Amino acid sequence: MFNAIANIELLQLCETSEQLATTISGLAGKLGFEHWMYGLDLPVIDDRKQQYMLGGYPPEWVDHYFVSEYLRLDPVIAHCQAHSTPLLWPSTNTPPPNTDKRNRAVWRMFNEAREFGLDSGISIPVHGLGCRWGLMSFAAKTPMSSQDLQDLVPHLHLLAHCIHDVGRRYAPGVAPPATAHLTAREIECLHWVAAGKTSWEIGRLLSVAERTVVFHLQNATQKLGVSGRQAAIARAIVAGLITP
Amino acid sequence: MFNAIANIELLQLCETSEQLATTISGLAGKLGFEHWMYGLDLPVIDDRKQQYMLGGYPPEWVDHYFVSEYLRLDPVIAHCQAHSTPLLWPSTNTPPPNTDKRNRAVWRMFNEAREFGLDSGISIPVHGLGCRWGLMSFAAKTPMSSQDLQDLVPHLHLLAHCIHDVGRRYAPGVAPPATAHLTAREIECLHWVAAGKTSWEIGRLLSVAERTVVFHLQNATQKLGVSGRQAAIARAIVAGLITP
DNA sequence: GGCGTCCCTGTAAGTAATTGCAGCTGTAAT
DNA sequence: ATTACAGCTGCAATTACTTACAGGGACGCC
Numbered sequence: 001m002f003n004a005i006a007n008i009e010l011l012q013l014c015e016t017s018e019q020l021a022t023t024i025s026g027l028a029g030k031l032g033f034e035h036w037m038y039g040l041d042l043p044v045i046d047d048r049k050q051q052y053m054l055g056g057y058p059p060e061w062v063d064h065y066f067v068s069e070y071l072r073l074d075p076v077i078a079h080c081q082a083h084s085t086p087l088l089w090p091s092t093n094t095p096p097p098n099t100d101k102r103n104r105a106v107w108r109m110f111n112e113a114r115e116f117g118l119d120s121g122i123s124i125p126v127h128g129l130g131c132r133w134g135l136m137s138f139a140a141k142t143p144m145s146s147q148d149l150q151d152l153v154p155h156l157h158l159l160a161h162c163i164h165d166v167g168r169r170y171a172p173g174v175a176p177p178a179t180a181h182l183t184a185r186e187i188e189c190l191h192w193v194a195a196g197k198t199s200w201e202i203g204r205l206l207s208v209a210e211r212t213v214v215f216h217l218q219n220a221t222q223k224l225g226v227s228g229r230q231a232a233i234a235r236a237i238v239a240g241l242i243t244p
Numbered sequence: 245m246f247n248a249i250a251n252i253e254l255l256q257l258c259e260t261s262e263q264l265a266t267t268i269s270g271l272a273g274k275l276g277f278e279h280w281m282y283g284l285d286l287p288v289i290d291d292r293k294q295q296y297m298l299g300g301y302p303p304e305w306v307d308h309y310f311v312s313e314y315l316r317l318d319p320v321i322a323h324c325q326a327h328s329t330p331l332l333w334p335s336t337n338t339p340p341p342n343t344d345k346r347n348r349a350v351w352r353m354f355n356e357a358r359e360f361g362l363d364s365g366i367s368i369p370v371h372g373l374g375c376r377w378g379l380m381s382f383a384a385k386t387p388m389s390s391q392d393l394q395d396l397v398p399h400l401h402l403l404a405h406c407i408h409d410v411g412r413r414y415a416p417g418v419a420p421p422a423t424a425h426l427t428a429r430e431i432e433c434l435h436w437v438a439a440g441k442t443s444w445e446i447g448r449l450l451s452v453a454e455r456t457v458v459f460h461l462q463n464a465t466q467k468l469g470v471s472g473r474q475a476a477i478a479r480a481i482v483a484g485l486i487t488p
Numbered sequence: 489g490g491c492g493t494c495c496c497t498g499t500a501a502g503t504a505a506t507t508g509c510a511g512c513t514g515t516a517a518t
Numbered sequence: 519a520t521t522a523c524a525g526c527t528g529c530a531a532t533t534a535c536t537t538a539c540a541g542g543g544a545c546g547c548c
Binding site: 083154 | 249252285328370371373374375377378394399401402439442470471472475482
């Protein structure tokens with residue numbers, strides 16, 4: 001029904017954001033979804049500044065979403081940040097959960113979404129190099145059968161990740177990580193410095209002079225193309241050189 | 245053929261590493277794969293120290309892999325670190341690529357793997373919260389048809405991510421991020437400090453006194469439960485609070 | 489009103505990082 | 519054998535961060 005490999009190749013061919021959006025719309029439509037959205041670098045603090053978004057929901061819903069500060073409430077966001085598994089949106093027939101204040105707000109949010117033309121839906125977390133994360137959502141205007149939706153899950157999940165692999169190329173910010181070739185010692189020093197150790201302490205740990213640690217960190221900082229130990233830590237982490 | 249939701253639930257029920265391994269073996273076997281491996285926190289520098297591995301290949305192959313320092317050569321590793329899409333291992337009938345030195349080494353590696361009982365295979369990158377990444381591989385002793393393998397891709401991809409969601413709970417290291425509630429100002433300051441700015445510069449950017457920036461960073465550091473600005477940066481990044 | 493939280497600011501002493509200088513060893517490749 | 523590079527070390531001056539003292543203003547909530 002759905003050739004994954006062919007789709008990957010189709011997506012890889014896209015050379016602009018617009019081309020990608022058109023291709024995704026075609027694929028999503030074929031699967032029965034009128035709306036889709038790809039979001040990357042979603043901010044924890046609620047402003048629409050540095051995030052990258054593709055595709056879209058009805059503009060009225062997006063506006064309503066932001067003015068209502070749903071970003072902090074939305075369980076989809078929370079799930080996608082912390083998990084890797086797809087999340088099916090609550091369906092209409094689910095009864096409202098018990099009398100928790102937050103739960104009722106969430107319930108209201110999904111009901112409002114339906115009024116804006118977002119009925120059945122699924123969101124897939126996408127995580128990638130450099131601590132970047134985002135999500136890919138598919139939504140249908142009319143209810144879909146639970147069985148149909150479940151059959152689609154694996155394909156949508158794979159599709160989302162293929163889109164992610166292409167889409168993040170066009171997201172602004174985050175310069176190409178340019179995996180600099182750091183030596184083992186440099187990585188070691190960065191690792192400890194990211195753990196909060198001072199140069200002197202690292203010297204003890206590695207059985208070298210404090211000066212030597214400074215030296216390695218200096219070299220690492222230069223290779224990473226940044227200024228300052230702190231920026232070096234950030235770069236090393238997003239480049240996947242250290243895992244603190 | 246394969247109920248994704250049921251599998252997720254099956255995996256979520258696992259309460260130990262061993263239980264998880266047994267469940268995965270069952271699922272992988274049902275799909276025709278004798279071997280599978282889940283690896284997390286793969287080190288860039290080649291030692292088997294802090295990584296977490298589940299399942300396994302023939303021990304002889306693993307030993308050979310490490311003594312040959314294939315970790316640096318393996319294209320699967322490189323792909324999984326930088327991408328989110330599955331990678332099918334080169335099949336037997338693929339002719340050896342042109343006369344590149346590295347390519348020939350890679351070719352030799354895959355051929356050796358076949359001799360150890362790893363014929364057809366697929367690797368799926370898994371990325372998750374906190375810059376952790378790893379991969380999930382499935383391998384069959386006997387060649388599988390290209391078509392069969394392609395049909396399985398979406399299911400294996402989803403399965404890998406479900407496994408990842410459960411498996412990383414048992415990986416050592418990395419304490420639960422414990423998403424501390426930082427204020428907007430604190431996050432803002434952390435963001436700039438991760439970019440290499442000094443307190444004074446951030447003060448200019450935010451139009452506040454240098455002292456105030458120090459104050460916010462102090463609070464943030466305390467909330468993150470670490471000591472030192474550098475450790476705070478690392479924590480904030482892996483917790484997804486900032487994206488530098 | 490009282491309480492909590494966030495935001496803001498000052499002084500001052502102590503500690504750590506940054507940057508410049510100069511020099512040493514060992515190993516691996518050409 | 520020369521070159522290149524990784525690893526190692528010392529001294530010194532400047533800049534930046536850490537910590538502990540102390541304080542005020544604005545807002546929302548019960």
